[in-house]
Amino acid sequence: MISAMAAAPQPENEAQRLERLLNLGALDTLPQSAFDDITSLASAICGTPIALVSLVDRERQWFKSRIGMEATETDRTMSFCAHAILQPQQPFVVEDARLDDRFHDNPLVTGQPNIRAYAGAPLVTAEGLALGTLCVIDPRVRQFSPSQLQALQTLAKLVVTLLQHEEARQKEEERRTHEAQVEHERLVAMSTSGLDLKAYISPDYVYLHVNETYLAYWGCTLDEVVGHHVRERLGPDLFDGFIQPRLDRALAGQPVFFQHLHPYTAAGPRHMEVALLPVRDAHGAVIGVVLRSHDIQALKEKEAELGETVALLEHRTREQQRFIHIMSHDLREPINSINNFASLLEADHLQDLPPMGQRYLGYVRMGGLRMVSLLDDLLSYVQLDNQTLKSTRVDLQRLALDVLDDLSSARERTQGQVELQALPAVTGDESLLRLALQNLISNGLKFSRPGVPPVLQVSATETGGFVELSVDDNGIGIPVEHQKSIFEIFQRLHSRKEYEGSGLGLSICRRIAELHGGTLTVQLSTSGGCRFTLHLPTVSHAPL
Template sequence: MQTAPLPHNEEQRLARLRGLGVLDSLPQKAFDDISALAQVICGTPVALITLVDRDRQWFKSRVGVDVCETPREMSFCTHAILNPEQVMVVEDMSQDARFRQNPLVQGTTNVRFYAGAPIVTSDGFALGTVCVVDQMVRQLHSVQLTALSRLSGLVATLLENERARQIEAARKARAVKQEHEELTAMAAAGLDLQAYIDTDGVYRHINQTYLNYIGCSREEIIGITVKQRLGEAAYALVGSKLDRAMAGETVIYQRVSDFKVAGSRHMEIALLPVRDEDGGITGVVMRGRDIQELKNKERLLGDTILQLERKTLEQERFIHIMSHDLREPINSINNFSSLLEADHGERLPPEARRYLGFVSAGGQRMASLLDGLLRYVRLDRHALDSGPVDVNLLVEQVRDDLSAAITQAGGQLDMATLPTVQADASLLRIALQNLVANGIAFAQPGVPPRVRVSATREHGFDQIHVEDNGIGIAPEHQASIFDLLKRLHSRKTHAGSGLGLSICRRIAALHGGHLSVQSTPGEGSRFTLHLPVPHGTPS
């Protein structure tokens, strides 16, 4: 891992950064909106507004990560701020000598893509970046890069304007410290319960929502200590958390509180340190969010899960009925119709033999349909046994399975050199067998069927292509061919249950992928299984 060199103006840059008073400040909607915009514009799971301090990289806003900061030596943004004039883009960090050994690239976070637009002040100091991160190798087009750069410029403007506003507010409020503390507490706007507690543990501000819950007047609360209001027993549960917040730590926890008016409510409590312009702790903002309805919904979700489990048991009984109770009469029809034709077929009149043929064919179709339905419903019960699968070997096995059908049709199965993919071998074999069998079955009249299996890797997916020279599929039917029991041809021209493609699509979905088709009537079709490439696999 290559540690970024320090900027030539590092000490002045740090002084400028700390002079803004933004480090370790409370979340602000404007900055959160900017990081959310960066995520949407660039289409990445992670977007950050970072500020590079002496020994750390601190996140003013974050989307997609839980931590508030990382060590500076692991930071990608320390490299980005070395060139304040342009957006730094690394499409594959595992291939960049600066980052390939970085724990964020090598570790469980598995970072692959990074783009960071430096946040540059009006006097030319690069303080950090607006950056986006992904676990997949990717590219950004020029419009996205321009948007990222403009967002970083907006952050710089907000930081400087915010600092100017803070200085002006401090100048006006310096003579009245009480008012300044109340304004600080009011920074956490909304319907949450809010209070400002000074370093002596005394309530200095409390909002109306809090008063409505506890059923007290403002005069009854302002000026007393937290311990006096809660009592010894309740304070024993929260006192240590308040001490941690007074020491500078943001503390978030949940508890069930009994309020005089609101009753018993499940609350999420945040204790947020408040700092003066020099960074010293002046008190703590207590923000209480009522999450009782959320907990009620969680219980409702638990009830729904129990219902789903009961439905799973019903499905098990349904599968048992299909595999035993339905199969027995179907087997009887097929067995006795075969015996009837073998023992008495020659003595039956032509009309009776014709009717017997209908019975025999119908019984075979019912057995085939039952087998297909069982395969389909059992897919949901199949525990995916994913591992490296040699597709060359799998296609050879499919060739053996379908050798009789290929020979009878005068067809041919070709394959390119195929990769090893991450999949469930048994399910992938079923999918390939269905796709190849379709390519053999849906041949053009008078044209020997030819099926070719090949593979590519694009956009984080291994793509296995099964291409034929058959009759093809009209464009208006291509969206519906994967539907359960969907048939485009009569049984007189093409046999089948209409389940094969539904099973293939379900198998692809179980792997986290999908199945697509490209087809031209009269020229053939190409079905593609898209299987996700494991994280960390080179493109």
Template sequence: MVTSPIPVNEPQRLARLRGLGVLDTLPEKAFEDISALAQMICGTPMALISLVDEDRQWFKSRIGIEVHETSREVALCSHAILDQDHVMVIEDLLQDPRFSSNPLVTGAPDARFYAGAPIVTHDGLALGTVCVLDTRARKLDAGQIDALQRLASLVINLLEHESVRVEEATRSQEAWHLQHQELTAMAIAGLDLQVYIDPAYLIQHVNDTFLAYWGGTREQVIGRSMAEHVGEDAFRTIIQPQLDRALAGEAVSYSRKTDFPVRGTRHVEVALLPVRNAQGVIAGAVMRAQDVQETRAREAQLQQTVALLEQRTMEQERFIHIISHDLREPINT
């Protein structure tokens, strides 16, 4: 028996294989189906998806073989990954000096025929094979060999797609941590009043503007219930119905007049935005209130000016009507 040489890119190959997180995972129907297709297409009693690790070959799926893995030393697939561009076909293993004394040939599963299509990543790293075995010597036609290569391509697409999904989940988790940091940073920035409220209606973060309007310190405010902070009646009748909509996933906006302990009565435009964690579950809501008191005052002044202009316009129209009438009378006469 001849042991296969180690690929020149072995460190990168092993790093990629382990980075996919597939080794020692539970069976999955998609991979079982690929092995079944390989078996049916090639007409063999055995079909495997084999991944070659540092000292073993592990089977992601298997048909016709009981064991989950073998040592790399006896693995036929460790030879197949050396030529990643071609399917390795051994029509009679007993006639090949590399394999004639291999335990997989001389003992169970009594392999006589082997064909393995390398599973190659998109950057050229061979991780294992989609392979078929038979207990008798045989051949494959060109269509069967091509089918094995296509199935191997499908395997790597599945593996890399799953890896991308895991990376995206990780990035989502990181984004949540970043969002949490931004909520914390909210405590020292912003012209609008900002407060982060959890599903139990407890205040978790506030910014400096919020404290400037309401008074008190962060230590006095954070952890306090909104009902206690703004008053039970105002909370139940005005804030809670809107807050519950935000905690249900809806972006909410409304206007109200609020009596602030420090700034007095002010008109504010309020926006409530739901906050989700990395799993997509709503973890609270951000309330942002913009002081529009000065804007409202200018609007009232503008309305008064418009009303005055309208009144003067009507008086002017009456005056023009009178003048026009007085001019027409002598002419009519």
């Protein structure tokens, strides 16, 4: 039987909306813990088993984050969110979908997930384009309170901010890649086009020979140069005060090298790298000077551009850090309020709540604690760039034993074993190295195969001035195609339902390695899990 349900009409700005959604670059991307934390919080606040960040594409709605829903997308014709984006300035609420002519025969209502109540806050950009919704779904007929709808709208604004932040990060990466390609092509062109300017000058400062490039820069003929005094071509000011003293040193047998902004007639002012090389006869007497000038104008311009780029990147980094700090502190206050009131409710009224209420209260507590953990990790990541290394001699053996003590409860919970081999000493910041090692071992315990207790090996080797500190595990492993992206901030290969985490741990570890002048790499271990290796410089190679 064909459903008689009516699909939502398209918004008037559908073309612009779809173009903005495509340019955002968020469709079909990996799960990210920041979005999962928001959907968890929305589910907890509204007391629903399902919460989604839904992006409404041309023919489908795709879920950037999902709690309580297995499907990653559904057809747009069945989408509640396609109706919600038609009123971008207010939440879209359905209390009983069976009584709504738009949805009563919708397959999502008549079948799984048996939608009854729905509330969606549109994700609206600064241009007023509704890209999708942050929505919550309940299989029970119900109402949503004004405070719940207000919270949903606030969280929807945060989703838009995160989407735009990810878009800016992607565009910055694309810009840098494009600039690198343009620069490569420019350098290739420079190395294959044109020759150095060359001239042969006699001891009495007369041109004996010049090449075609020299003539082209000056815009003159061979007859206008050869046989003429250098002073005629350069002018008295440049020759007497600058060039002649250097020619005299070359004529005395000393090679002379310098850089100079040269006022060529045809080419205009150009930065040149100049060499004046003595020419000797068979007896060693200086009989002239070869002038060789290399055009470094492009290099000088690039140096200036790089200086501006560095300043711009430093400014953007400061602004990004400021944004993350503000976002973290502004969010921490309401999250702390949620956690505090949830604790009071749990302490004083837990027994008064029905089992369903107790479970929803647990959702609130878990969502709030996850958000606090995310904010803490985010601040730790940002603060790494402003932290001064406190380099001392660090005994990795003792450090690893301390970390294992800190993770004793995690080892007991997972029944994990950690085999510790003999580890050397390095020079570094002990607190940062402890954090890196703790994250790597904790990940090995966490990302284990179902039903298989984790087994880890911590070892080290010294090669080429570096200590390679490795953590091997027998866990789920990381596919080769994801082994680079896994170090990016907020990148996760698994949903929060499968494995807890903020998506920041490996980013923090890699940044700690970089601060020590090293790197962090990953490869498949012999047991099918992962082998993470911290490459740390030894004492003689440590950064100052």
